[in-house]
Amino acid sequence: MNRKSFPFFLLMLLSGCVSVEVFDQNDPPEYIVNQRADFFKHGPAQAFPPEKINKDTYLNVLKKDSGFAFVRLLDKRTGYIAWSELRAAPPPVPEVPFDPVSVDEIVEVPLPDFNLVPDELSSEKRKP
Numbered sequence: 001m002n003r004k005s006f007p008f009f010l011l012m013l014l015s016g017c018v019s020v021e022v023f024d025q026n027d028p029p030e031y032i033v034n035q036r037a038d039f040f041k042h043g044p045a046q047a048f049p050p051e052k053i054n055k056d057t058y059l060n061v062l063k064k065d066s067g068f069a070f071v072r073l074l075d076k077r078t079g080y081i082a083w084s085e086l087r088a089a090p091p092p093v094p095e096v097p098f099d100p101v102s103v104d105e106i107v108e109v110p111l112p113d114f115n116l117v118p119d120e121l122s123s124e125k126r127k128p
Helices: 006-015
Strands: 020-022 030-033 037-039 051-053 058-065 068-073 078-082 086-088
Touching (some): 037 078
Antiparallel strands (some): 020 058, 030 086
């Protein structure tokens, strides 16, 4: 290999090292848009202007590649958003089972009669 072609082969070798992360298509991770962001339907180099996606929009990330995420919106549209515009969504709140109490299980305790005043206070409750 001559010295002139070495940079070319080095560039080819390093370009193959770009990481592509593909997520489970049936259960992709959920993310939230940080701020109003560009949504590219056909890729970041599309010929027409991108749509805008509102802040706090939930979406699923299907693939991460070269600074962009291929995403699926909740209305099933797919497209690309810059990775820096996304943050991980909080984990789902675990569902708490509802356990209603039947009326028969409620125990009623009678309230004391507050109109009765004791004749004398005990010596330990008196103020000196």
